[in-house]
Amino acid sequence: MPKKLIIDGVEIEVADGTTLLQACEMAGSEIPRFCYHERLSIAGNCRMCLVEVVGAPKPVASCAQTVNELRPNPDGSPNVVFTKSPTVKKARQGVMEFLLINHPLDCPICDQGGECDLQDQAVAFGVGGSRYHENKRAVEDKYIGPLIKTTMTRCIHCTRCVRYMTEVAGVEELGLAGRGEDAEITTYLEKGILSEMSANAVDLCPVGALTHRPWAHNARPWEMRKTETIDAMDAVGCNIRVDTRGREVMRILPRNNDSVNEEWISDKARHVVDGLKTQRLDQPYVRKDGRLVPATWDEALAVVADRLKNTARERIGALAGDLCGAEEMFALKDLLGGLGVVNMDCRAPHEALDPALSRASYIFNPTIEGIDEADAILLIGTNPRIEAPVLNARIRHRWRQGGLEVGVIGQAADLGYPYVHVGDGPDSIAQLIGKGAATAARPMIIVGQGAFAREDAAAVLASIAKAAQSLGVVKDGWNGLAILHTAAARVAGLDLGFVPGAGGKATAAIAAGGVDVIYNLGADEFDIAPGPFVIYQGTHGDRGAHRADVILPGAAYTEKSATYCNTEGRAQVSARAAFPPGEAKEDWTVLRALSARLGRPLAYDTLGDLRTQMYRAVPHLARVDAIQPGDGAQALSALAARGGSVTAAAFQAVIADFYLTNPVARASAVMAELSALRHAAGRNRVAAAAE
Amino acid sequence: MAVRRLHPDQPSSFAFTPENVAWIQETVAKYPPGKQASAVIPVLWRAQEQHGGWLPEPAIRLVAELLDMAYIRVYEVATFYTMFQLAPVGSVAHIQVCGTTPCMLRGSLDLIEACKRRINPDPHHLSADGKFSWEEVECLGSCANAPMVQIWKDTYEDLTPELLERVIDTFAAGGTPKPGSQTGRTASCPAGAATSLKDPALYDGSSIGAWKRRFADLEAAASQLAGTAPADKPKG
Numbered sequence: 001m002p003k004k005l006i007i008d009g010v011e012i013e014v015a016d017g018t019t020l021l022q023a024c025e026m027a028g029s030e031i032p033r034f035c036y037h038e039r040l041s042i043a044g045n046c047r048m049c050l051v052e053v054v055g056a057p058k059p060v061a062s063c064a065q066t067v068n069e070l071r072p073n074p075d076g077s078p079n080v081v082f083t084k085s086p087t088v089k090k091a092r093q094g095v096m097e098f099l100l101i102n103h104p105l106d107c108p109i110c111d112q113g114g115e116c117d118l119q120d121q122a123v124a125f126g127v128g129g130s131r132y133h134e135n136k137r138a139v140e141d142k143y144i145g146p147l148i149k150t151t152m153t154r155c156i157h158c159t160r161c162v163r164y165m166t167e168v169a170g171v172e173e174l175g176l177a178g179r180g181e182d183a184e185i186t187t188y189l190e191k192g193i194l195s196e197m198s199a200n201a202v203d204l205c206p207v208g209a210l211t212h213r214p215w216a217h218n219a220r221p222w223e224m225r226k227t228e229t230i231d232a233m234d235a236v237g238c239n240i241r242v243d244t245r246g247r248e249v250m251r252i253l254p255r256n257n258d259s260v261n262e263e264w265i266s267d268k269a270r271h272v273v274d275g276l277k278t279q280r281l282d283q284p285y286v287r288k289d290g291r292l293v294p295a296t297w298d299e300a301l302a303v304v305a306d307r308l309k310n311t312a313r314e315r316i317g318a319l320a321g322d323l324c325g326a327e328e329m330f331a332l333k334d335l336l337g338g339l340g341v342v343n344m345d346c347r348a349p350h351e352a353l354d355p356a357l358s359r360a361s362y363i364f365n366p367t368i369e370g371i372d373e374a375d376a377i378l379l380i381g382t383n384p385r386i387e388a389p390v391l392n393a394r395i396r397h398r399w400r401q402g403g404l405e406v407g408v409i410g411q412a413a414d415l416g417y418p419y420v421h422v423g424d425g426p427d428s429i430a431q432l433i434g435k436g437a438a439t440a441a442r443p444m445i446i447v448g449q450g451a452f453a454r455e456d457a458a459a460v461l462a463s464i465a466k467a468a469q470s471l472g473v474v475k476d477g478w479n480g481l482a483i484l485h486t487a488a489a490r491v492a493g494l495d496l497g498f499v500p501g502a503g504g505k506a507t508a509a510i511a512a513g514g515v516d517v518i519y520n521l522g523a524d525e526f527d528i529a530p531g532p533f534v535i536y537q538g539t540h541g542d543r544g545a546h547r548a549d550v551i552l553p554g555a556a557y558t559e560k561s562a563t564y565c566n567t568e569g570r571a572q573v574s575a576r577a578a579f580p581p582g583e584a585k586e587d588w589t590v591l592r593a594l595s596a597r598l599g600r601p602l603a604y605d606t607l608g609d610l611r612t613q614m615y616r617a618v619p620h621l622a623r624v625d626a627i628q629p630g631d632g633a634q635a636l637s638a639l640a641a642r643g644g645s646v647t648a649a650a651f652q653a654v655i656a657d658f659y660l661t662n663p664v665a666r667a668s669a670v671m672a673e674l675s676a677l678r679h680a681a682g683r684n685r686v687a688a689a690a691e
Numbered sequence: 692m693a694v695r696r697l698h699p700d701q702p703s704s705f706a707f708t709p710e711n712v713a714w715i716q717e718t719v720a721k722y723p724p725g726k727q728a729s730a731v732i733p734v735l736w737r738a739q740e741q742h743g744g745w746l747p748e749p750a751i752r753l754v755a756e757l758l759d760m761a762y763i764r765v766y767e768v769a770t771f772y773t774m775f776q777l778a779p780v781g782s783v784a785h786i787q788v789c790g791t792t793p794c795m796l797r798g799s800l801d802l803i804e805a806c807k808r809r810i811n812p813d814p815h816h817l818s819a820d821g822k823f824s825w826e827e828v829e830c831l832g833s834c835a836n837a838p839m840v841q842i843w844k845d846t847y848e849d850l851t852p853e854l855l856e857r858v859i860d861t862f863a864a865g866g867t868p869k870p871g872s873q874t875g876r877t878a879s880c881p882a883g884a885a886t887s888l889k890d891p892a893l894y895d896g897s898s899i900g901a902w903k904r905r906f907a908d909l910e911a912a913a914s915q916l917a918g919t920a921p922a923d924k925p926k927g
Contacts, residue, residue, distance in 0.1 A: 172761035177770040178695045188762040189697075189748075 003067045004078035011078065020062035020070070020081065021049050029083040032092060032121045034099075034206045035158035036063035039263060040167060043159050046099075048121065050091040054080040059091045089125075096126035102136050102181065103207070104153045111149075112208030114221040118156065142186045144174070145193040146677055147267055147670075148202055148210050155209035157183050161201040168264065170396050170416030171195045185209070194681060196389040196658055199271065200264045203254065212251070214271050214670045219243075219250045227577035228255055230564050232323050232557035233269040233662065235485035236368070236388045237566025240265060242558050242577035249273050249558055249578050259369050260566065266389040267674070268658065268665055275668030279541045281553035282582025292551065297583065297593070303550050304535050305597035307517050308339065317343035317505060317515035320498055321522030321538070322487030322662055325562020325574070326621060328537075328554075328587035329489065329498050330614045331602060332521055335591050338600040342501030343515055346493025348449065349508040349526050352457030353483065355494045357638035360630025361461075362494050363569035365479035366444050367627060371398050374480070376440035378422070380409045380429065380464060381651035382448020385416060386658045387486045388567070392416065405440070410450055410651035424650035426456075429463045437472035444480040445473055450651040452483065459644030465636045479632035484567055486654060486661070488557075491565035495618050520544050521587070522554070524663045537590055539580070542663035553584035556664060560586045561607065563614075563621055570627045571620065695770035697748050698778040705749035711737055715757060727758045731768050734758065735775060744785050744843070745776035773828070778815050781823035784862045786810070787841040791830035797837035798851065803827060805852040809859055822863065835879035836872055845870035849882075 007027040034046035050059035139152040224243035231238040239255035254265040284300035285292040353362040384392040406419035473480035513529035522538040536548030604610040620628035659675040738750040806825040814826040836848030
């Protein structure tokens with residue numbers, strides 16, 4: 001039953017269960033807080049959110065007080081709440097004074113300065129000076145992980161980090177030990193936190209107790225320009241904000257998007273920043289006498305054009321990597337079409353997803369928000385904790401609310417929530433066929449690259465589709481077939497049809513040497529056999545560049561505006577935060593220039609023109625932040641109809657090392673250190689943690 | 692400063708005795724399934740008692756595993772309550788001296804000086820022979836017998852520094868002093884003769900307990916009126 005309140009003279013009606021703080025915010029009254037956070041459980045220990053409720057014996061902690069538990073007025077009139085009265089002002093000043101008693105005078109050397117909740121609220125709600133003349137307490141710094149720099153003297157014991165690690169990240173390793181003045185946030189035996197999402201705790205910390213170690217003392221928030229863009233480190237499409245100072249990307253922070261990443265990003269997405277500055281290809285190279293020598297764009301493009309013109313089209317192939325935006329893949333496909341080339345593929349070797357089988361056969365159909373509604377999840381050939389940590393956190397969040405059963409077919413790894421280890425390989429899927437509909441109202445099957453990228457993948461997917469049909473995973477108003485990609489570029493590539501044409505060769509065949517010339521648009525995750533002449537367009541001196549005969553330097557994901565479709569099929573557009581180094585150019589412009597050399601100039605000279613053409617070809621890419629659904633039942637039938645036989649081989653992990661999954665990450669010193677620490681800790685992600 | 696930390700020297704492992712294992716199972720059974728974490732304080736206390744009065748780090752881990760809790764959660768509890776000794780205590784006696792106001796007014800500071808002299812200048816540190824340690828604690832609820840100390844589960848009250856030394860001597864010699872008032876009085880009865888409740892009429896049944904006789908008299912009077920002898924009245 002909704003409840004009426006009068007907050008600062010504004011009459012408002014709110015639903016049962018709303019807290020007083022939420023009600024005040026709805027009424028337009030800003031409430032300061034330190035320990036309260038919308039995505040964490042309520043602690044109520046900072047006391048900064050105190051408001052005055054008429055009839056209450058003392059100020060009320062509005063974050064913890066639900067409106068329906070307020071003592072009703074004897075005459076039945078709505079409760080009257082004040083947030084700007086002298087009592088409340090005094091309460092806030094008192095709390096602020098107490099918080100500042102033991103807080104060190106670190107502002108000039110504290111990284112949080114300029115974006116510090118304590119600073120902001122002290123100015124807004126605190127007292128002008130201090131009455132404290134005694135000594136302040138100091139706290140020893142703790143080791144909480146390689147990414148988190150701790151200055152625990154600054155800690156105000158809000159316990160947001162403790163609640164975040166326990167509830168969201170799923171690693172119950174932080175706690176508040178001791179009590180009173182001697183309370184300290186610590187880990188058990190200072191073991192350090194091994195989590196892929198640990199750095200989000202630093203965002204949550206309202207003061208400078210937890211700061212980002214890789215960026216310590218680098219920049220002040222006011223000297224950086226903020227660009228809202230999209231992450232490309234995995235296929236979740238986390239919304240990020242890239243902070244740059246001049247040409248340099250200083251840091252990457254998460255942006256709020258309730259449908260995709262809530263408020264979190266993985267440690268990899270956040271700390272690859274130094275990888276954007278090292279091992280960069282900043283000028284074209286051409287291999288002469290077995291060695292790559294620097295070249296001008298003119299020379300390089302001339303070599304490439306010459307090769308392409310003098311090779312039969314059946315002997316030309318193209319590959320698109322994991323970090324490509326839709327625009328460059330579209331331009332490349334266009335260019336290849338002009339040459340009549342059909343050997344092109346954006347997929348990983350042996351990846352059996354096919355855009356011809358309806359969009360619903362290769363996207364995360366229930367959507368990430370749909371995880372909140374699922375009551376049964378079957379993970380097949382995937383370790384979401386490593387492949388998509390933010391999505392895994394969403395599953396964990398759903399598990400915490402109760403009523404979720406999780407099963408795993410594949411490797412038994414520590415996912416952060418309990419599950420039933422149903423089996424290891426395709427045999428376990430076969431057992432689900434013909435068993436009858438699942439009892440769950442909203443069952444979800446999450447299929448990962450371990451299942452859809454192997455030699456028998458088409459047969460595996462057919463088996464999964466039959467099991468899905470049998471279990472009733474696709475029904476009215478619910479499509480529970482969820483394909484979990486690992487590459488940011490994949491879904492857009494499939495949408496664009498960057499797959500072999502009739503009679504064309506797929507990735508494995510192209511990479512094995514089935515063609516004489518390969519145009520490699522940033523594919524660095526597999527080897528290309530010796531033999532073919534490789535033109536590599538990418539950003540880092542990684543595997544692809546080392547194999548290449550011509551290197552054309554492109555732009556990284558923070559250096560171009562590009563359309564990415566995340567694993568849900570949601571089209572999101574990134575923004576350019578900085579310029580690529582040296583002679584490197586935006587990727588589509590390289591292809592446009594090459595097309596001119598080939599005598600078949602592409603029909604667009606600006607990004608806008610390219611997008612117009614692209615949207616004509618694939619209209620749903622224009623509907624930014626929206627998802628174009630596919631026909632679920634049709635997708636299942638199409639998948640199930642494909643033949644082949646499965647092998648009994650168990651599903652293998654596709655990602656050997658979470659921190660080294662793409663060229664940007666591999667160029668990053670921070671990622672290298674994290675990877676080394678993970679190996680040293682001996683924490684094998686594949687260790688069984690199943691129920 | 693009372694920063695609570697684990698002691699640097701820890702035993703390599705800890706295991707409960709079979710009796711304690713059985714007791715733990717009984718204790719956990721008191722709570723609904725899934726809520727066994729409620730037993731963390733009694734189980735930690737049992738571990739401390741078993742280990743000679745202090746709580747080693749392996750015990751904290753074992754308790755966490757037994758109760759299906761994260762290690763850090765048990766660590767939080769163990770560091771929060773000062774009753775959990777995180778450093779080794781004296782093998783014979785750990786002396787907890789009350790320092791709250793009534794005891795302080797009656798000379799607890801001198802007792803603390805005696806401890807510093809006799810055992811170790813610092814609290815929570817072992818004496819040279821490892822048999823004793825001491826600490827100052829909050830009110831132990833024996834204010835009428837101030838100043839006093841608690842050693843294990845007994846209190847030793849009405850102390851002076853000399854009496855405390857005598858208690859320590861007895862422990863050191865292998866004996867157990869008689870708990871309670873060390874000056875010989877019963878509980879907190881007045882030392883020497885009573886100064887109140889001296890009227891003999893209080894003890895001859897004329898006032899205290901007189902109500903029983905009043906009821907018996909009333910009953911007799913009532914039965915006389917009714918004309919029946921009290922003995923013939925049917926028992927109700």
